[in-house]
Amino acid sequence: MTTKLVISALGADRPGIVDEISNIIYRHSLNIEDSRMTVLGGEFAMLLLVSGEQSSIDAIQTQVNEIEQALQMRLMIKATNDPAPIENAIPYSVEVTSLDHPGIVNNISSFFSQRGINIVNLHTESYSAPHTGTTMFALHMTIGIAADTNIAKLRDAFMQTCEELNLDAEMKNI
Numbered sequence: 658m659t660t661k662l663v664i665s666a667l668g669a670d671r672p673g674i675v676d677e678i679s680n681i682i683y684r685h686s687l688n689i690e691d692s693r694m695t696v697l698g699g700e701f702a703m704l705l706l707v708s709g710e711q712s713s714i715d716a717i718q719t720q721v722n723e724i725e726q727a728l729q730m731r732l733m734i735k736a737t738n739d740p741a742p743i744e745n746a747i748p749y750s751v752e753v754t755s756l757d758h759p760g761i762v763n764n765i766s767s768f769f770s771q772r773g774i775n776i777v778n779l780h781t782e783s784y785s786a787p788h789t790g791t792t793m794f795a796l797h798m799t800i801g802i803a804a805d806t807n808i809a810k811l812r813d814a815f816m817q818t819c820e821e822l823n824l825d826a827e828m829k830n831i
Contacts, residue, residue: 659708661690661737662717668730670701677728678703686713701730706737746801747808748777748831751815755824757783757794765796768818772811775801799831 666678675694682689687709694703717724718734725732753765762781769776778799786793802808812828819826 658711660711660714661706661708661739662687662714663735663737664703664705664707665733666701666703666705666728666730668701668728670696670699674701674728674730675703678705681717681724681728682707685717686710687717745804746775747804749800749802750827750829750831751796751798751800752827753794753796753798753819753824754826755794755822757792761794761796761822761824764818764822765798765824768815769800773803774806777801 664682668674679689682705687707689705690708691706692704694701696702714736721732721734751765753761755761762779766776766779776798778797780797782795784793784795785791802811815828816826
């Protein structure tokens with residue numbers, strides 16, 4: 658029987674981190690099922706879903722301090738299960754672009770939260786606009802909408818909210 662762990666790792670960015678972490682996971686006979694990795698500022702951040710036999714899970718959990726020292730990273734490890742299926746959820750993609758300013762993520766997440774809509778994935782980034790160099794903000798999100806939701810009304814309300822906030826937005830079925 659396989660057990661699953663979520664591993665979060667954070668440390669100063671440098672070449673070779675992915676190799677070192679994946680090697681430790683491999684040596685513990687664990688499998689990487691899902692992962693997210695990025696550089697934020699000067700820090701490297703990683704989220705992993707790994708699975709393996711309970712003895713392998715126990716071994717990596719007891720060696721967390723040694724692994725942290727070897728990698729010069731902070732680790733957080735938490736046991737998890739397979740996600741509960743979300744019945745009748747339809748995946749939608751949400752894209753938002755705007756001049757960068759505080760509150761965009763909060764406003765968009767609040768809109769969906771108030772309607773009981775789950776955010777499945779969220780990625781944001783800031784970048785310089787071509788020609789002007791103005792700092793822009795982009796949000797990419799996947800949400801799960803209940804099948805009995807009136808999508809036209811939801812989309813209209815979302816677009817109206819984005820218009821009021823001066824955000825360019827799109828919401829479409831995946």
